[in-house]
Amino acid sequence: MKVSAKMTLIAVAVGLSISPSVLSQEQQVAKSDLGFERIIVTGTSRPKEKIESTNAITTFNEAKLEQLAPHSVAELVRSIPGFHAEDTGGETGNNVAPRGFPLSTQTEFTALLRDGMTVFYNQDILFTQNDRFTRLSNFVGSVEAIRGGASSIFVGSAPAGFINFISREGSDDTQGDVFFETNSNNRLGGQGWVSGSIDDQTTYAVGAWYRKDDSARDPGYTANQGGELNGNIKHFFKDGSGFTRFEFNKQNDRSFFFIPQPLIGSTTNAKTIPGGMDIRDGTTGNSAGARLLTLNNAPSGDIDLDIADGNYANVTYFGNTTEIEINENLVFSNQMRYTDMLTTFTGIINVGNAESLASKAQAIYAANTDVLAGAMVDGNLSYDIRDAGNGFVLADSSNVNTYNTNGYGINAGFWHRRFEGDNFQNETRFNYTFDDVGEGTLYANFGLFFSNINGHVTDYRINTLQSVEPLPQRLDVVFTDAQGLDIASGTYKGIQAGSHGFADIVYSENTLAPFADFEYDLEDVSFNLGLRYETLKADGEAQNQANYTIDSFASDTDTVNGNITLPFGDGTYRNFDVEYNEMAWTIAANYKFNDDLAVFTRYADGFRMPDVDKYMAITNLTSQEEINQFNNSERRETQPASTVMAEVGIKYNEGDVAAFVTGYFAAADDLFFNVPTVENGQVVQRQAFRNTETLGVEAEFNLQITQDWRIGVSATYQSPEFVNTPAAQYLDANGSSASIDINGNLPVRVPKHFGQLTSSYQFEDFSWGMAAIHGSYSWSGKRYADDANTAELPMYGMLNLGLSLENEDGYYLRADVKNLNNSEGLSEGDPRAGETVAGQATTFNARVVLPRTFSLTIGKRF
Known part of the structure; x- marks a missing residue:
C-alpha cells in the first residue's frame, strides 16, 4: 500500500510539496509586506500595529500558515529568525535553541502560549516539553512570536521569547474548513473547524483533528495516533463594556519520537551500517522487535512498558477570559486556566555506540569468569545470541560476527518517564490610560499572575542490549558448555549490567508574580518600561533509591543475570522546601518615521526558574550540610539561570520590498547541565556549568517580484x-x-547561520478555479556535537514544494512533498554518548532529518 500511495502522490504532485491551499480572495489582496499594519496583541499592554511595536516579532496570518503547512511546532519555528529548530524528533518533542543559547532540555528559554497563556506553566519538564500539549492545527487562525523583548515581563521563565497560538473565534457569519489527508506513510487523518453566532451577543468556534500513520521511519507498528478537540464560546455584554470567553481543549494522542540512530563513518561522512537501519528511512531503535518490557513484582511495583506509547499526552484544559471596560480610561481583565495532564515518554535511547556482539560477550565473561568457566571450550568462548522475547537462537559464537551482516549490538536504554499533574493559572490585569501626560499618552498595565502546580514524576531507565538491523530487537547473550547446554545468561530479558536509573518525586509549585508594563506614546515615538518580580515556592518529597538484584524479585534467573542490579525506590523519602525570588526588567523605545519605516531598541534582563528535574538532585546529596544547603536554596545546580539581551531593529516597507532586521546581543550565565559521558559502557553524569555570549543579526524579507510571485527570507547569522x-x-x-x-x-x-527561503506563485484563474505553487528551502549551518568542537555536524538543507487547487465553491486539493531532495543532514549528534569530547569512533549515533514524504489533502472551506 505504501508504494502505491507514493506513486499516486508523485503523479498528482509532479514532484511538488509543502504547499498552501489556494488563497482566499481576501488573502490574495493582502499587502506583500511583513504585516506591519497588523494589530498585534502579544507582548504589549495594548493592541497596536506591528510597526509601532518595541519587540522583535514575527507574525503568521492564515494565508502564511496555509502556505507553510507545518506538521509540527518546530517546523513552524524554522520560519522564525533567531530561533533554531531541530525538527527531527517527529511531530512532538523537538528542540528550539533561541539566539545562541545551548539547551539542556528541549525548549528551555522559550514558551508556547495558547490564546495568551501557557497550557501548563512549567512547560519544559524533561520529556514533557510544551510542544507535546500545545499543538498546531487549522483551528489556530494566527501566530505571533516574540523574540527576546518583553518576553520576561509577560511570561515567566521565558527570557528568550514566546510563541502565541491564537485560536479562531466566531463571528456573525457561519464559516469553516474541513479536510482529509493521506501521505506516503499510510496516514489517514482529517481536520476541521466551524464558527458562527449563537445570538446577537454570543459567538462560538469548535475544531478538531485526528490522524494515524506509520511515521516517516516505520517502526513496524502504528506510530502516530490520536487527536484533539478545541472549542470556545464568547459572549459580549449588551452595554458594550466587554466580553467573557469560555474555552475547552481535550487532547489524547501518542506520537513517535525519533532518537539518534547508530551510523558508521563520521559525523562529516555519515553512512548506513551494513545490515543496519538505513540512514534515510530506517528506524531509530524504537521498533516492534523491542517493543515490550515487563518486570513483575519489582520493588517499585509491576513494570509493563510499551514503546508504541511513544510521546503520549492525555490533556484536558478549560478556562475563562473576561474583559470589562470600567470607564473610558480603565480596563479590567482576568484570564484563568485549569489543566489536567498525563504525559508519558517511552522509548529506546542509545547510551553507547554500536559494538561487536563478540566483544560484548567477552566483557560479560570477563566479569563472571568463575561462573562461566565451562563456556571456554577449546580456548574459544561458547555462547548464543537469542531473541530476548521468545528465546529463539539468532546466532552463536561461530557466526556472530556476520549476524545482520555487521555483528553489532548496542546499549539501548529503555527509558520511561511518567508525568501526572494539574495546574491552575490566573492572571489579573488593570490597564489604565493617562491622557495628556506631557504631550503624549501613558498606558499603565498592572498585573498579578498566580500558578499552582501539583505533579508526580516517575522515571525508569533500564539498560538493554539491542541488535543493529532495520527493525532492531532486544537480545540475550546465553553462555553454553561443550555439549551446547546452557550455563547461564549474561542478560535478563535483554537487560544487561550497566547504567540504569530511577526517580520518583511528588511536588507542588506555587508561583506569584506581580508585574507592571508602561507604554508612553508621543506622536511618532513610544517608550516601554516593564518589570516582573517572581516568587517560586516548591516543596515535596523525592524517594531515595537502592540497588536490587534481579533475583530478589524474579524467579526465572540464573547465577549471572540474577546478580544484575537495578535501581528502585527504597521506600524512604527526602523532603525539600525551596524558594526563589527573581526580578526581570526591560526598557525599550520605538521611533516611527512614517507608516513604512520605524526603528526600535530594547534592553532586557531575564531569568529561568528551576523545575522538577532540579529538585530530584536532593537524593544525590551525601551529607546533612548539603541537604540543608539545598533546602536553603543555596545549591548552585538549582539556582535560576540569568539572561541579558540587547537589540536594535529596523522595520521597512516600501513598494514591493518589506524588511525587518534586528541586531542582538544575548548572554546567559550559570546554565546547568548534567553532561553524560560513557565510561566502560556506562553513562556517568557530570555536573557542568556554562556561560555563553552571542552577537547576531536576524532578518525577515518579503519581495513582490510580480503581482503573483512572492519571495520571502527568514535568516540568522550569529557568533555564539x-x-x-x-x-x-x-x-x-x-x-x-x-x-x-x-x-x-x-x-x-x-549553528552560526540558519534560515528559510520561501517562494509562492499564484496562477491566473482558469475554468476550474485557482491554482498556486509554493516552495521553501530551510538550512542549518555547521554545528558541533560536542563542547570541544571535535565532532562537526555539517551544514544541511531541505527543499519542500507544493501545488494547490481551489474552485469558487471552496473545494480544494493540495499535493505536497517534504524534503524533496531527501537530505541526510544530521540535526544532532548523540547527547548521551560524550558531550564534552565526542571524538570520531568507527561507529556513532546521530539523529537524521526525516526522509522524503508525499502527502495529499482534499478539503472544503465555507
Whole structure:
C-alpha cells in the first residue's frame, strides 16, 4: 500500500510539496509586506500595529500558515529568525535553541502560549516539553512570536521569547474548513473547524483533528495516533463594556519520537551500517522487535512498558477570559486556566555506540569468569545470541560476527518517564490610560499572575542490549558448555549490567508574580518600561533509591543475570522546601518615521526558574550540610539561570520590498547541565556549568517580484561562544579524567547561520478555479556535537514544494512533498554518548532529518 500511495502522490504532485491551499480572495489582496499594519496583541499592554511595536516579532496570518503547512511546532519555528529548530524528533518533542543559547532540555528559554497563556506553566519538564500539549492545527487562525523583548515581563521563565497560538473565534457569519489527508506513510487523518453566532451577543468556534500513520521511519507498528478537540464560546455584554470567553481543549494522542540512530563513518561522512537501519528511512531503535518490557513484582511495583506509547499526552484544559471596560480610561481583565495532564515518554535511547556482539560477550565473561568457566571450550568462548522475547537462537559464537551482516549490538536504554499533574493559572490585569501626560499618552498595565502546580514524576531507565538491523530487537547473550547446554545468561530479558536509573518525586509549585508594563506614546515615538518580580515556592518529597538484584524479585534467573542490579525506590523519602525570588526588567523605545519605516531598541534582563528535574538532585546529596544547603536554596545546580539581551531593529516597507532586521546581543550565565559521558559502557553524569555570549543579526524579507510571485527570507547569522566557563571535564580514550578549555567554542548544536527561503506563485484563474505553487528551502549551518568542537555536524538543507487547487465553491486539493531532495543532514549528534569530547569512533549515533514524504489533502472551506 505504501508504494502505491507514493506513486499516486508523485503523479498528482509532479514532484511538488509543502504547499498552501489556494488563497482566499481576501488573502490574495493582502499587502506583500511583513504585516506591519497588523494589530498585534502579544507582548504589549495594548493592541497596536506591528510597526509601532518595541519587540522583535514575527507574525503568521492564515494565508502564511496555509502556505507553510507545518506538521509540527518546530517546523513552524524554522520560519522564525533567531530561533533554531531541530525538527527531527517527529511531530512532538523537538528542540528550539533561541539566539545562541545551548539547551539542556528541549525548549528551555522559550514558551508556547495558547490564546495568551501557557497550557501548563512549567512547560519544559524533561520529556514533557510544551510542544507535546500545545499543538498546531487549522483551528489556530494566527501566530505571533516574540523574540527576546518583553518576553520576561509577560511570561515567566521565558527570557528568550514566546510563541502565541491564537485560536479562531466566531463571528456573525457561519464559516469553516474541513479536510482529509493521506501521505506516503499510510496516514489517514482529517481536520476541521466551524464558527458562527449563537445570538446577537454570543459567538462560538469548535475544531478538531485526528490522524494515524506509520511515521516517516516505520517502526513496524502504528506510530502516530490520536487527536484533539478545541472549542470556545464568547459572549459580549449588551452595554458594550466587554466580553467573557469560555474555552475547552481535550487532547489524547501518542506520537513517535525519533532518537539518534547508530551510523558508521563520521559525523562529516555519515553512512548506513551494513545490515543496519538505513540512514534515510530506517528506524531509530524504537521498533516492534523491542517493543515490550515487563518486570513483575519489582520493588517499585509491576513494570509493563510499551514503546508504541511513544510521546503520549492525555490533556484536558478549560478556562475563562473576561474583559470589562470600567470607564473610558480603565480596563479590567482576568484570564484563568485549569489543566489536567498525563504525559508519558517511552522509548529506546542509545547510551553507547554500536559494538561487536563478540566483544560484548567477552566483557560479560570477563566479569563472571568463575561462573562461566565451562563456556571456554577449546580456548574459544561458547555462547548464543537469542531473541530476548521468545528465546529463539539468532546466532552463536561461530557466526556472530556476520549476524545482520555487521555483528553489532548496542546499549539501548529503555527509558520511561511518567508525568501526572494539574495546574491552575490566573492572571489579573488593570490597564489604565493617562491622557495628556506631557504631550503624549501613558498606558499603565498592572498585573498579578498566580500558578499552582501539583505533579508526580516517575522515571525508569533500564539498560538493554539491542541488535543493529532495520527493525532492531532486544537480545540475550546465553553462555553454553561443550555439549551446547546452557550455563547461564549474561542478560535478563535483554537487560544487561550497566547504567540504569530511577526517580520518583511528588511536588507542588506555587508561583506569584506581580508585574507592571508602561507604554508612553508621543506622536511618532513610544517608550516601554516593564518589570516582573517572581516568587517560586516548591516543596515535596523525592524517594531515595537502592540497588536490587534481579533475583530478589524474579524467579526465572540464573547465577549471572540474577546478580544484575537495578535501581528502585527504597521506600524512604527526602523532603525539600525551596524558594526563589527573581526580578526581570526591560526598557525599550520605538521611533516611527512614517507608516513604512520605524526603528526600535530594547534592553532586557531575564531569568529561568528551576523545575522538577532540579529538585530530584536532593537524593544525590551525601551529607546533612548539603541537604540543608539545598533546602536553603543555596545549591548552585538549582539556582535560576540569568539572561541579558540587547537589540536594535529596523522595520521597512516600501513598494514591493518589506524588511525587518534586528541586531542582538544575548548572554546567559550559570546554565546547568548534567553532561553524560560513557565510561566502560556506562553513562556517568557530570555536573557542568556554562556561560555563553552571542552577537547576531536576524532578518525577515518579503519581495513582490510580480503581482503573483512572492519571495520571502527568514535568516540568522550569529557568533555564539562559551565565555568565562571553567575547563570542561571529560573521559579520554583511556577512560581517565581529563579537562579541556572550551571558551570561544560554539555551544553544542548551535549553528552560526540558519534560515528559510520561501517562494509562492499564484496562477491566473482558469475554468476550474485557482491554482498556486509554493516552495521553501530551510538550512542549518555547521554545528558541533560536542563542547570541544571535535565532532562537526555539517551544514544541511531541505527543499519542500507544493501545488494547490481551489474552485469558487471552496473545494480544494493540495499535493505536497517534504524534503524533496531527501537530505541526510544530521540535526544532532548523540547527547548521551560524550558531550564534552565526542571524538570520531568507527561507529556513532546521530539523529537524521526525516526522509522524503508525499502527502495529499482534499478539503472544503465555507
